[in-house]
Structures are given as structure tokens and as C-alpha cells.
Amino acid sequence: MNASRSGLLLLLSLSLLFSAGACAQEQSVRPGVNAYYQDPEFSTWVRRFESAGREVYDLREAIVHASGVGPGMSVADVGAGTGLFTLLFASRVGNAGRVYAVDISETFVREVEARARTQGAGNVAGVVSEPRDAGLPSSALDLVFVCDTYHHFEYPQDMLRSIHDALRPDGTLVVIDYRKVAGTSSQWVMGHVRAGKDTVIREIQAEGFRLIEDNPMLRDNFLLRFRKEPR
Numbered sequence: 001m002n003a004s005r006s007g008l009l010l011l012l013s014l015s016l017l018f019s020a021g022a023c024a025q026e027q028s029v030r031p032g033v034n035a036y037y038q039d040p041e042f043s044t045w046v047r048r049f050e051s052a053g054r055e056v057y058d059l060r061e062a063i064v065h066a067s068g069v070g071p072g073m074s075v076a077d078v079g080a081g082t083g084l085f086t087l088l089f090a091s092r093v094g095n096a097g098r099v100y101a102v103d104i105s106e107t108f109v110r111e112v113e114a115r116a117r118t119q120g121a122g123n124v125a126g127v128v129s130e131p132r133d134a135g136l137p138s139s140a141l142d143l144v145f146v147c148d149t150y151h152h153f154e155y156p157q158d159m160l161r162s163i164h165d166a167l168r169p170d171g172t173l174v175v176i177d178y179r180k181v182a183g184t185s186s187q188w189v190m191g192h193v194r195a196g197k198d199t200v201i202r203e204i205q206a207e208g209f210r211l212i213e214d215n216p217m218l219r220d221n222f223l224l225r226f227r228k229e230p231r
């Protein structure tokens with residue numbers, strides 16, 4: 001084979017490789033994990049998420065404090081569920097602030113909006129999002145909060161990129177999720193939760209965030225704070 005022909009072949013294979021990479025879409029890491037949220041009976045989930053004995057419910061006020069949510073801030077509760085944290089954030093950020101209740105379940109979002117209206121919280125905006133995209137405005141948020149939802153992300157990399165885009169420079173991402181430790185965690189956690197804390201930190205840091213705090217205040221869960229960095 002002469003030099004110009006082999007050069008051409010090399011160029012062709014490189015461009016094929018490049019276009020395959022550019023088209024590659026993240027595959028679901030947990031197909032079907034959100035099936036039971038598609039048509040949820042709201043009151044059942046309120047009882048499940050907002051009852052004594054669930055660690056993040058019992059310590060909800062301390063969690064809001066540890067997350068650093070304050071007056072005037074723009075906050076997104078990604079995977080808002082029944083609105084447990086959305087409603088607490090709404091009173092914390094006050095009239096000058098804003099809270100986006102983001103969820104892929106339209107029922108949850110509409111019910112959280114209704115709860116906010118009933119409580120006179122005019123600073124809550126519901127967002128029915130996509131599994132790969134939080135559907136938030138760009139560079140608009142001071143803080144994104146993800147509680148008991150990271151292990152429900154079917155496309156964690158795409159979601160992290162979308163959250164990164166929504167945060168202001170220096171914005172904060174708070175992630176609370178179950179500790180998954182063989183020999184210590186329940187069988188349910190071992191089977192249901194995809195990744196342990198170290199994997200979660202690695203995945204999040206790979207998408208342009210720096211870990212700034214690993215808060216030990218919870219027993220069943222970890223609470224991590226990250227700062228947005230340039231990608």
C-alpha cells in the first residue's frame with residue numbers, strides 16, 4: 001500500500017471513530033427504576049416520604065440548614081417527589097427567592113404546585129422534566145438539591161450536565177443518597193441503590209463539580225456538597 005493510500009485509510013477510520021463518539025448516547029443505567037412514579041397515587045407517596053422513621057424526613061430542618069439555602073436564593077429541588085423539601089425551601093428563600101420543583105412525574109409536580117398554592121407560597125414553580133434533562137434555565141440557580149433521587153437517575157451523566165448548565169458559576173449542588181455498604185446496609189438498599197458514595201462522588205466530579213463537603217450528620221444517607229467548576 002502506498003503512503004497516500006494508507007494516509008487516506010487512517011483519516012477515514014479516524015473520522016468514523018469521531019462520528020461514532022459524537023453520536024453515542026448515554027444508555028440507561030437502571031431501566032424501569034421510575035416505573036412506579038409514572039402514575040402515582042399522591043397520598044400514598046406523601047405517607048411514604050413524609051412519615052417519622054424516614055431519616056431525611058426526621059432531620060429535614062437540619063438538612064435544609066446544612067444545604068445552605070437562604071433568603072433570596074434560586075433553588076431547584078430535582079426529583080421533588082411530594083414536595084417535602086420544596087415547601088421548606090420556599091419558606092426559607094422568601095418572597096425574593098424562587099424554588100423550582102422538578103420531577104419527571106407530572107402528577108407529583110402538579111400536586112406540589114397545589115400544595116404550594118394552599119400554603120400561600122407564590123415562589124414555587126413546577127417543572128415537568130425529562131429523564132435526561134432537568135428543564136431548568138441556564139446559569140440561573142444558586143443551588144440544586146437532589147435528595148434520594150440520584151439513584152433514580154437513569155442517565156446520570158446527562159442529568160449532571162443539565163444541572164451543571166443550570167447553576168450559576170460557583171453554584172452549589174447538594175446530593176443526599178443512601179449509604180450502600182456491603183455487610184452494613186439493608187438488603188433493600190443493596191438491591192435498589194445503584195452506587196455507593198465513592199462512585200457517586202467520582203461520577204459527579206467527572207462532570208465539572210468539586211466536592212466541598214462530606215457532611216457526616218446522617219446515618220443511613222450521605223450528604224455531599226459540590227461546587228460548580230468550569231467544564
Ligand SMILES: C[S@@+](CC[C@H](N)C(=O)[O-])C[C@H]1O[C@@H](n2cnc3c(N)ncnc32)[C@H](O)[C@@H]1O
Pocket residue numbers: 034037049056078079080081082083084085102103104105108129130131132133134146147148149152153154159
Ligand atoms: C425517591 S423519590 C424522592 C423524592 C424527594 N426528593 C424526597 O426525598 O422526598 C425520587 C423522585 O425522583 C424523581 N426522578 C427520577 N428520575 C428523575 C430525573 N431524571 N429528573 C427528575 N426527577 C426524577 C421520581 O419521579 C421521584 O419523584
